[in-house]
Amino acid sequence: MPNNKTNKFAEVYSVLSNITEESLQQLSTSEQPLATRQPLNMYIKASTVDKRWQAIDCEQAKPHLLDQSTIDSMSSYQKNIENFIGTVKLPVGIAGPLRVNGLFAQEDYFVPLATTEAALVASYNRGALLISEAGGCSAMLLNEGVCRTPGFAFETLIQAGQFVAWATTQIDTFTDITESTSNHLTLKDLKINLEGNHVYLIFDYLTGDASGQNMVTIATNAVLEYITEHSPTKAKYSFLDANLSGDKKATMQSLNGVRGKKVTAEVHISAELVKKRLHTTPERMADFWRMSSVGGVLSGSVGVQGHYANGLAALYIACGQDAACVAESAVGVTRMELNDDGSLYASVTLPNLMVGTVGGGTGLPSQQANLQLLGLAGNGNARALAEVCAGLCLAGELSMIGAFCAGHFAKAHRKLAR
Known part of the structure; x- marks a missing residue:
C-alpha cells in the first residue's frame, strides 16, 4: 500500500490535474493589437536606441544597461547585435597562472573567466596552480x-x-567558389552521405584564426546557388544546412572526428603534490x-567528462x-x-x-581586452587559444574531482556562495 510520502510525491507530479477550465482559457490566442512596438531599424543609432527605450518603458532598468561607458562605445557593437538597448556587466576573475607546454601555447597564462557562479574561478584557479606546480600540462x-x-x-x-x-566531378569548381x-x-x-533519396554534402573548411561559422555559411551558400543553377539533376528542394554538421549540439559524429579544433592535454602529478594541494590521493x-x-x-553521455562547460562558458563569454x-x-x-610510480596521470581530449x-x-572592447590579457588577441593565436582551453578544462577536472574525493565539494560552495 502506498505510504503518505508516496502520495505526496504523486500530488507533485500531477499538477495538471488541478487545472481548471477557466485557467485553460488563458492559453487561447489573442487578436488584440500590440500595445507598443519597437523601431523597425535594427541598427545602432542613438536616436533609435532612445525610441526603443521609450517602447520598453522601464526607466529603472535603463541606467544599468545603458550607462555612460556603453553610450560612449555604442558604435563598436554595430556588427554584433540587433535591436540594441545596452550592455550587461558580468564579473570577471582570473585563474592561474596556468602553464601550458603546447605546440602553439607556450606560456604561463592568466585566464579570464566571466561568470556569476561562486566557487567556479576558485576551483579553476586551484587546478591551474596545481598543473603549473607540476611543471605544466602538455597540450x-x-x-x-x-x-x-x-x-x-x-x-x-x-x-x-x-x-x-555529378557532384563528385565538381570538387575543383566547389573549391574555387568557396575560397573566393x-x-x-x-x-x-x-564528404557525401546518401540516405534514400536524400543527399547530404559535407563541406569541411579551415577558417584560419576565426571561429568561422559565418564564413562557412557564406561559402556554402555560394556553392548551393551554383548547384541549384548548374546541376543536371534537379532537387525537389534543398537547404543550406540539413543538421548533419553538429552545429551547436553534442554529437557522436563530432566526438569521433573534429568540429572546430581538436585538442588533447595531459599532466603527471606526484602523489605528494596531490595530497598537498587536493587533500586526497591519486588512488x-x-x-x-x-x-x-x-x-x-x-546516463548516455556523449563522451565522459566532469564539467568542461563551466570553464568554457566563462572563458567564451570573457573572450x-x-x-x-x-x-x-x-x-x-x-x-x-x-x-607505476604512484603518481597521477590525468588527460582531457576535446574534439x-x-x-x-x-x-x-x-x-568588442571588454572581450578584446581579455584576449590581450591572455596575450592571444588577433591573427596567429587561435590554435594557442584552443590549447589553453584544453589546459583550463584539465585544471577544472582535477580540482573538481579532487574536491569530491576529499569531501570538500559542498563545503566550497557553502563557503563561497552563501
Whole structure:
C-alpha cells in the first residue's frame, strides 16, 4: 500500500490535474493589437536606441544597461547585435597562472573567466596552480575544421545517385567558389552521405584564426546557388544546412572526428603534490574516474567528462566567443589513472573547440581586452587559444574531482556562495 510520502510525491507530479477550465482559457490566442512596438531599424543609432527605450518603458532598468561607458562605445557593437538597448556587466576573475607546454601555447597564462557562479574561478584557479606546480600540462592541437552540410531531396534513389555522380566531378569548381568568398577560408574536404533519396554534402573548411561559422555559411551558400543553377539533376528542394554538421549540439559524429579544433592535454602529478594541494590521493582520484565513467555511460553521455562547460562558458563569454557553441565544445573525454610510480596521470581530449581570436565578438572592447590579457588577441593565436582551453578544462577536472574525493565539494560552495 502506498505510504503518505508516496502520495505526496504523486500530488507533485500531477499538477495538471488541478487545472481548471477557466485557467485553460488563458492559453487561447489573442487578436488584440500590440500595445507598443519597437523601431523597425535594427541598427545602432542613438536616436533609435532612445525610441526603443521609450517602447520598453522601464526607466529603472535603463541606467544599468545603458550607462555612460556603453553610450560612449555604442558604435563598436554595430556588427554584433540587433535591436540594441545596452550592455550587461558580468564579473570577471582570473585563474592561474596556468602553464601550458603546447605546440602553439607556450606560456604561463592568466585566464579570464566571466561568470556569476561562486566557487567556479576558485576551483579553476586551484587546478591551474596545481598543473603549473607540476611543471605544466602538455597540450597538442590534433586537427581542425568547420563544416556545413547542405541537404538535397530528390524524387528517387536513382536521381540521388545521378546527383552524387555529378557532384563528385565538381570538387575543383566547389573549391574555387568557396575560397573566393574569403581570403581566410580553405575547403579542406568534401564528404557525401546518401540516405534514400536524400543527399547530404559535407563541406569541411579551415577558417584560419576565426571561429568561422559565418564564413562557412557564406561559402556554402555560394556553392548551393551554383548547384541549384548548374546541376543536371534537379532537387525537389534543398537547404543550406540539413543538421548533419553538429552545429551547436553534442554529437557522436563530432566526438569521433573534429568540429572546430581538436585538442588533447595531459599532466603527471606526484602523489605528494596531490595530497598537498587536493587533500586526497591519486588512488582515490582514479577510483572516482572509474565510477564516474560508468555513470556517464549509464546516463548516455556523449563522451565522459566532469564539467568542461563551466570553464568554457566563462572563458567564451570573457573572450568574445560564441557562447552557444559550448553545447558542442563541452564534449570530450577525461581520463585519470595511477602511474607505476604512484603518481597521477590525468588527460582531457576535446574534439569540438569552437574558438577564434579574430572576428565575431573578439573585437568588442571588454572581450578584446581579455584576449590581450591572455596575450592571444588577433591573427596567429587561435590554435594557442584552443590549447589553453584544453589546459583550463584539465585544471577544472582535477580540482573538481579532487574536491569530491576529499569531501570538500559542498563545503566550497557553502563557503563561497552563501
